[in-house]
Amino acid sequence: MQLALKHKNQTLAIKLAAIALLMFGFGYALAPFYGAFCQFLGIDRAEASLTQAGAALRIEFDVNVPEGLPVTMQALDSVQTGKAGGVVKARFMLRNDSDQALTVRAVPSFAPVRAAGLLRKLECFCFDALTLAPKESREVTVVLLVADQLPPEMGAATLSYSLQKVM
Amino acid sequence: MHQAAHTHGGHEAAYESGWARWLYATNHKDIGTLYLWFAFAMFLTGGVMALCIRAELFQPGLQFWQPEFFNQLTTLHGIIMVFGAIMPAFTGLANWMLPLMLGAPDMAFARMNNWSFWLLPPAAALLLISLFVPGGAPAGGWTLYPPLSAQAGMGMDLAIFSIHLLGLSSIMGSINIITTILNMRAPGMTMLKMPLFAWTSLVTAYLLIAVAPVLAGAVTMLLTDRHFGTHFFSAAGGGDPVLFQHIFWFFGHPEVYIMALPAFGIVSQIIPTFARKPLFGYVSMVYATCSIAILSFMVWGHHMFAVGMPATAQLFFMFLTMLIAVPTGVKVFNWIATMWQGSMTFETPMLFAIGFVCLFTVGGFSGLVLSIAPVDTQMQDTYYVVAHFHYVLVAGALFSLFAAVYYWLPKWTGYMYHEGRGKFHFWWSMVWFNVTFFPMHFLGLAGMPRRIPDYALQFTSFNSIASVGAFCFGLGQLLFLYNVIHTIRGGVGPAPARPWEGGNTLEWEVPSPAPHHTWESPPDLTTVRRGLIAQAVEHEGESDEPKSENRA
Numbered sequence: 001m002q003l004a005l006k007h008k009n010q011t012l013a014i015k016l017a018a019i020a021l022l023m024f025g026f027g028y029a030l031a032p033f034y035g036a037f038c039q040f041l042g043i044d045r046a047e048a049s050l051t052q053a054g055a056a057l058r059i060e061f062d063v064n065v066p067e068g069l070p071v072t073m074q075a076l077d078s079v080q081t082g083k084a085g086g087v088v089k090a091r092f093m094l095r096n097d098s099d100q101a102l103t104v105r106a107v108p109s110f111a112p113v114r115a116a117g118l119l120r121k122l123e124c125f126c127f128d129a130l131t132l133a134p135k136e137s138r139e140v141t142v143v144l145l146v147a148d149q150l151p152p153e154m155g156a157a158t159l160s161y162s163l164q165k166v167m
Numbered sequence: 168m169h170q171a172a173h174t175h176g177g178h179e180a181a182y183e184s185g186w187a188r189w190l191y192a193t194n195h196k197d198i199g200t201l202y203l204w205f206a207f208a209m210f211l212t213g214g215v216m217a218l219c220i221r222a223e224l225f226q227p228g229l230q231f232w233q234p235e236f237f238n239q240l241t242t243l244h245g246i247i248m249v250f251g252a253i254m255p256a257f258t259g260l261a262n263w264m265l266p267l268m269l270g271a272p273d274m275a276f277a278r279m280n281n282w283s284f285w286l287l288p289p290a291a292a293l294l295l296i297s298l299f300v301p302g303g304a305p306a307g308g309w310t311l312y313p314p315l316s317a318q319a320g321m322g323m324d325l326a327i328f329s330i331h332l333l334g335l336s337s338i339m340g341s342i343n344i345i346t347t348i349l350n351m352r353a354p355g356m357t358m359l360k361m362p363l364f365a366w367t368s369l370v371t372a373y374l375l376i377a378v379a380p381v382l383a384g385a386v387t388m389l390l391t392d393r394h395f396g397t398h399f400f401s402a403a404g405g406g407d408p409v410l411f412q413h414i415f416w417f418f419g420h421p422e423v424y425i426m427a428l429p430a431f432g433i434v435s436q437i438i439p440t441f442a443r444k445p446l447f448g449y450v451s452m453v454y455a456t457c458s459i460a461i462l463s464f465m466v467w468g469h470h471m472f473a474v475g476m477p478a479t480a481q482l483f484f485m486f487l488t489m490l491i492a493v494p495t496g497v498k499v500f501n502w503i504a505t506m507w508q509g510s511m512t513f514e515t516p517m518l519f520a521i522g523f524v525c526l527f528t529v530g531g532f533s534g535l536v537l538s539i540a541p542v543d544t545q546m547q548d549t550y551y552v553v554a555h556f557h558y559v560l561v562a563g564a565l566f567s568l569f570a571a572v573y574y575w576l577p578k579w580t581g582y583m584y585h586e587g588r589g590k591f592h593f594w595w596s597m598v599w600f601n602v603t604f605f606p607m608h609f610l611g612l613a614g615m616p617r618r619i620p621d622y623a624l625q626f627t628s629f630n631s632i633a634s635v636g637a638f639c640f641g642l643g644q645l646l647f648l649y650n651v652i653h654t655i656r657g658g659v660g661p662a663p664a665r666p667w668e669g670g671n672t673l674e675w676e677v678p679s680p681a682p683h684h685t686w687e688s689p690p691d692l693t694t695v696r697r698g699l700i701a702q703a704v705e706h707e708g709e710s711d712e713p714k715s716e717n718r719a
Contacts, residue, residue: 012346
């Protein structure tokens with residue numbers, strides 16, 4: 001192959017590879033774009049402008065323990081009512097069923113997702129990992145601050161915790 | 168023409184026998200052959216999985232497989248057919264034919280070409296190994312939606328690495344194809360004089376460079392979600408599984424055209440040859456190809472109508488999706504207009520090409536039905552969708568590949584295939600393909616969901632028909648294998664350089680079988696003109712004949 005053609009080919013290949021790299025980055029950029037887009041369209045994300053004062057909110061607490069993790073977890077106050085601007089405290093019972101010390105972490109999630117913007121965690125056992133001695137039982141709490149204004153269509157929200165073992 | 172074997176300083180001569188020839192292959196024909204055989208092996212593997220699926224669905228109840236394994240079968244069948252069979256087969260064809268058609272000595276980057284092929288077998292191995300690891304193969308469908316894929320066992324990680332390798336291979340192959348087409352055409356062959364197969368390969372390669380990295384990004388995010396504590400798609404950490412669907416289909420919809428456009432190119436070569444007329448509306452075909460490619464980036468949302476989307480977004484995706492029917496329609500009309508009043512003969516490649524046009528149109532129309540958002544909400548995840556995309560991908564991509572193999576087999580092997588057996592393969596496939604997939608439209612309309620191992624009693628008869636069709640269709644492909652091997656071993660006799668009297672592209676200017684090294688010096692202008700697609704020459708008001716004769 002003549003040198004000129006070889007050079008021309010290499011230049012083009014480098015440009016094409018650069019496009020491929022850019023598109024890889026674009027895939028990642030779609031994550032923040034998606035958030036911004038949903039906010040712009042008003043779907044699936046909490047929006048202060050949607051709210052209205054005075055409404056009460058039913059808050060349900062749920063727990064998930066993965067199969068094989070020797071821990072029992074239970075919501076002691078599984079349903080509560082939150083007033084706009086009020087504080088809600090919920091208690092959970094955690095027990096290590098095994099004969100060894102265990103470190104676990106609780107990962108919270110809200111349903112619907114926009115409830116995350118309406119219920120702020122002031123204090124939560126999920127902020128840190130918890131180490132339980134063999135057969136230890138412990139009561140843990142979460143304290144939520146309910147937003148000043150609640151959207152009228154928001155009747156109930158669920159705060160769910162999934163336990164994960166920390167290696 | 169210089170067909171004498173060239174040894175490139177002697178170093179290639181040493182590799183020209185045994186396994187080393189294939190392992191170190193840098194010749195575009197060798198690599199094309201490797202790609203085609205690999206694709207065929209994967210086609211049989213994915214096909215066996217399809218038959219396992221159809222065996223289970225022959226009657227209601229669980230006969231052979233547990234539901235988990237059934238899901239693994241459907242997932243692997245999809246991934247293997249898309250990434251292992253159809254895409255490598257088109258890359259193989261591009262490798263084999265592009266340098267021949269363009270008058271180039273080889274692909275632009277011969278060693279990278281070797282790499283792009285040899286990444287495929289490990290990728291396929293990873294996919295197949297995933298069947299045997301704890302937890303089994305991925306079972307979330309070929310779309311790998313989280314949260315299912317985020318929770319799956321280590322088979323999913325193997326699939327993710329496999330997709331990384333496949334994507335890397337596709338990107339390297341595409342860089343090679345684009346560079347070859349843009350920089351290495353014979354003098355005198357302008358862009359608008361290229362054979363249409365070169366055009367569709369070029370546009371497809373661009374599509375791949377644009378979207379394969381996006382899929383790589385999506386599965387990488389999935390991988391870090393699974394193992395490194397990120398929360399792109401995990402709702403527990405504030406991520407959103409629907410984001411995966413958006414990113415996946417931003418790749419996935421152009422992917423559909425990555426599998427369809429080369430097929431368009433192939434039939435655009437074959438139909439003019441056997442109609443003995445230039446392709447009708449060559450330039451409009453080129454523009455239609457480009458429009459389809461551009462539109463394909465803007466319609467991913469139609470895969471997600473049922474996910475929850477504002478009405479305006481649904482309308483946007485619905486109308487843009489319908490718009491793709493326009494350039495596709497232009498193509499179908501042009502193929503028909505090419506055949507119109509042509510001196511048609513019906514050799515096997517032509518039969519497959521006509522079969523492609525008829526059945527792909529059916530698939531296109533059912534796609535148009537699905538593009539309507541309110542209808543799609545009803546049809547989502549039913550067998551109607553399964554019927555639709557099999558009409559597009561089996562009758563579309565696969566039939567065009569069969570057409571291509573029969574069309575170029577004489578050039579590859581130097582021998583003619585057995586016409587009777589070729590025709591039998593076509594009619595057998597045509598009949599049983601329809602027996603398999605046409606009833607699925609009815610199953611879908613009646614509400615049978617896809618990806619289920621067991622179903623309600625009222626779906627039994629159509630499912631049984633489809634299963635019988637699938638087994639017969641599968642059996643027929645062994646005949647294809649026999650036909651190809653028979654041809655390689657001598658077929659019905661030696662093939663001339665130009666076995667089809669209507670073939671007028673450059674590959675027919677070299678002897679059959681095509682020598683190991685061709686176009687070491689580019690073909691001269693006369694050869695290019697003789698080998699050019701006539702309509703492109705006519706388009707520019709040029710002719711091989713002296714102008715005075717035209718005026719006489």
